[in-house]
Amino acid sequence: MNAHAPGYRTFGPSDACDYLRHLGLFTANEPLECDEIGDGNLNLVFRVRGAGKSLIVKQALPYAKVVGENWPLSLDRARIEGEALLEAAKVVPAHVPKVHQLDPVLALTVMEDLSHLTIGRAALIQGRYLPLLGGHIGDYLARTLYATSHFALTPREAKALAARFVNPDLCNITEDLVFIDPYFDRPSNDFPEALRPTLERHWADQALKREVAELTRLFLCQGEALIHGDLHTGSLFVSESDTRVIDPEFAYYGPMAFDIGAFWANLILSSLSHRGHGLENEARRAYRHFLYDTLETSWRHFERGMREQLAAGSVDPFAKVEGYFDAQLERWFSESIGFAGCKAFRRIVGLAHVADIESIQDPAIRLEVKEDALELAANLIKRRGEFAGVEALRAYLESAIDDRQGDNR
Amino acid sequence: MNAHAPGYRTFGPSDACDYLRHLGLFTANEPLECDEIGDGNLNLVFRVRGAGKSLIVKQALPYAKVVGENWPLSLDRARIEGEALLEAAKVVPAHVPKVHQLDPVLALTVMEDLSHLTIGRAALIQGRYLPLLGGHIGDYLARTLYATSHFALTPREAKALAARFVNPDLCNITEDLVFIDPYFDRPSNDFPEALRPTLERHWADQALKREVAELTRLFLCQGEALIHGDLHTGSLFVSESDTRVIDPEFAYYGPMAFDIGAFWANLILSSLSHRGHGLENEARRAYRHFLYDTLETSWRHFERGMREQLAAGSVDPFAKVEGYFDAQLERWFSESIGFAGCKAFRRIVGLAHVADIESIQDPAIRLEVKEDALELAANLIKRRGEFAGVEALRAYLESAIDDRQGDNR
Structure with a gap:
């Protein structure tokens, strides 16, 4: 050893x-x-x-x-x-x-030592309201991603930083466990047999696989910024007033949207999971809407933070060309939705699950939540380019998730 | 020293x-x-x-x-x-x-020692027919690019190879002299003052700059394969039966299409330049069509070579997902057209010119050829996604170039 x-x-x-x-x-x-x-x-x-x-x-x-x-x-x-x-x-x-x-x-x-805070995933399972979470993560993403992108670094500086963060072992885990194994019938997968018919249908869906292939390509080839690489809610310490991002051992030069999508996927899985936890109908609905708010706020802070930093100055001579940054924001947005789908899909099928869903006591509800998560994830991956903005994404999530929750709406 | x-x-x-x-x-x-x-x-x-x-x-x-x-x-x-x-x-x-x-x-x-061969650019200026050139370059591109892409290498292997070819000094020359300086009024540019009004118009074209910004981003961030990095006709030794690619000192892990576009740009500049050289009308037209043939053949060999290698096997588990490789070929095609435009534009405005055009004796014709090259390059950059295939691209080049040649058609 x-x-x-x-x-x-x-x-x-x-x-x-x-x-x-x-x-x-x-x-x-x-x-x-x-x-x-x-x-x-x-x-x-x-x-x-x-x-x-x-x-x-x-x-x-x-x-x-x-x-x-x-x-x-x-x-x-x-x-x-x-x-x-x-x-x-x-x-x-x-x-x-x-x-x-x-x-x-x-x-x-x-x-x-951040032991006075709670792991984000645990707080969301408990149904705690964290009013600053979305804004904090949006700010974190805007600042860390801009600072290491070609908007803030010369190509030489970016290459030097990228060379320090070549991370083949950890990237390989993501490549296999997030992008590949869940879309094939592989031994590393972990799912209840009752889910197999649904999975067989997804595995046969060539449109889904084509889009996952494209997102995999971005993960492999698009070195845009130093990303966290594993920004799920278990990589957060939170309280009502504080948010800390920990565990960036998967960090490498990759696509910015991978971090955004990872955070969103875990909010989405949490919003699906509360059907199987203790909240009453009204409270459950309200909590889901807090989670949608968090997602929406994270994007709004990300976008605002990126625009502010651009306005303050960029080393990229094209940065302020009419429409260029808007196009980048659109691309980051749709890629984020796609990566969110991939990160949600793997948590149901792949090796590493999430406690949000695994802790659901009722096996029938747990299974239905998994079915719903797969369906939603596949749609996000395939339709990631169709959402006009974060309101449209939010509206889609509200309708797709609320419809399946069986509570009073 | x-x-x-x-x-x-x-x-x-x-x-x-x-x-x-x-x-x-x-x-x-x-x-x-x-x-x-x-x-x-x-x-x-x-x-x-x-x-x-x-x-x-x-x-x-x-x-x-x-x-x-x-x-x-x-x-x-x-x-x-x-x-x-x-x-x-x-x-x-x-x-x-x-x-x-x-x-x-x-x-x-x-x-x-390849002295028995001729530098490609010189052969094209002389109007020599090189019937195998397009096929050879298409094969060269297909083999070198596939072999170092994620279709042939595991991500670990690709990362190790990419690390050996981090090339900040030479990439920086391309970043500045190909992608940035020609689109701004910078001291490193080199053009006749008579071209300034045309250039002012291009420099004010926000759509052009937006697309150049996007292609620059691909050059900076899209590490797809080990590319040659400077595949102009001066980097070739040729004869009627032999083609050798030399001088890959700009090699790095970048977008495949950059190599394809570099070759195409130099064919296009050559086809424009013959208006100012010695060939008679009919011969000139025939020679241009040899150059279009060469471009078309290079793409056909590239596409065929890529498909053959894919069929022979790939380490990428998504490689054969329905439609995925077709989508990659479409992307490589449109990116190649865009990079061809960038490489042509810089040869008129930027520091390094091409003898094909500079050797035109008549200053009025030389200026008109430069104007035409800029117009064509800008259109290729902006409209790179509009061409349905290599026939459509060829048809566009024929019409755009032949119209301006003043010979019998």
Whole structure:
């Protein structure tokens, strides 16, 4: 295990404490309490509490149990994650954890403890209202994506940054588990047998596969900006007033819309899932509309943020040519819808599911929600170019989802 | 000058001879004759003749006189050029010079002497018929582009290859001199003052600039395949039976269509230029039609070659999804037309002109040809999506060019 990189060894709790003391982040004699709080699949996560503060030590493991028995995984992802957090901190320090130390040899990052916040997915399952979430994520997307795009960087600068974020191992997981496996009958897929007839129909849908192929091509070939690469609601820490984006280990130079679509897919899956959770009809409907609001607001903030930064200046001499930026926004919008469809589809069929839906107790409702999610995802992928704007997308989601919810409308 | 890389020093003729003897490519006592035959702007090119054979030693200089006074230029381009020739030799050995040695420290390549052939541009200016040219280039494009695309390489393999061909210095020349400067009134441009009113009109054309911006974005962001990067007719050695592609120092992972468009642009400029050369009416018309044939044939061979390779197998699981490859071919076709327009436009306005047009003796005809080239280029850029296929493109070129030639039709 430790042969993967010279100097690498996996930490235990006392190693984490010693390391932080050595860095001077805690004093030599301060009593420390350390818990390993990671899920143990990809990373070790230690929370170290001293007298006045607590810190997180996140260390990458050289394999990925979640993906398959002993799937080896580059430790370089820890460097990529840490450096991506630092890049984001340059433009949205309020929306990422503060990084205290990167250690590429030990493949670890020391960062701010955000345990006072809740994981976004858990908050949405609980039906919590997060009035600032959509705006915060829209701002995060606008700032991080613009700052690393050809609007803000010269081609030389962009090439240098892209070279630092070549990420074949993690991109390969996305290529296989998001874009390929769910559209074929492959062993890595994971779905109830009752879903098979529906899946056979989708797998035979050449129009669907053609559009997924095109979105896959964008994921492979369109290096537009340094993207987070895995911006689902489980990669967020949230509260009513705070939003932090964590875990950018999938970061690479890719299509901007992939991040936007990932966030939207998880809002959409959440809005479908509440049919199987505890909310009463009216409350359920209201909560779904909060989720649609969040999606709509995220786009509006993204668009406004992008336009503001463009107005403030761009290194691209064509940036202000009449209609050019509008065309880019239209493209990002339709690509985002397509990627949202892909990210939703894989969560039903592929290896990694979402607790929003898996935690539905009633098996019949759970199955129906999965059917609905697949249908909606396939439509978003195929019809992504048909939506005139975010109001039209929202109206479509309202109608497609509300119709299937069986509540009072 | 020699401080750019440890171990680098510029060669004189005797160094070139010694180097080849040292490699055993000539014997120690064999009498050698060496001429420096380069244009001296970017590279030294030595032809070394022994008793039974001759070889070329091409060495990169650490600056680019042609671009500007002492513009420094990475010597790494010599490695890129040599390695790109070797990549091409894997799939089209018949259409590249044989490489005997790469030396990244001395920034030089030893390769087959092709002096028995003619530079493509010169042959076209002379009005020579090259019946195999279009087919050869179409085959070259199909083989080199497919082999390095996501149809033939896994994403990991493509990323590793792309990393070897990150080429910021040379890409920057293209970004500035092909995509940006010609669309603005910039000092690097070079055009007769009489052309200014026409140019002012093009510079004010927001639709033109919007489409150039989009094509620039593809050049910056769409890493589809290892492309040659500078496939004009001056990068070809030709005869009636042989076609070799040389000088891939601009190679990088970019949009496939950029290579196709570069070749087409130079055929189009040649077809416009013959109005100012010596051919009689009938002969001129016939020669133009040979050039249109060459363009059409290059596309037909490209398309056929791509389809054949796809049929033989692809690592992309979506490759054979109904309609997907057809859609890619349509996209490559329209992007090729757009890039052809950009490459033609820059040759009239930008820093680097073509001898096809500059060698026209009559200044009035030369100016009219330039006006026509700009008009045609702008139309190709703006209308690149309107052509149903290569017949439609050919018909458009025939009508647009023949109308302005004043010969008997």
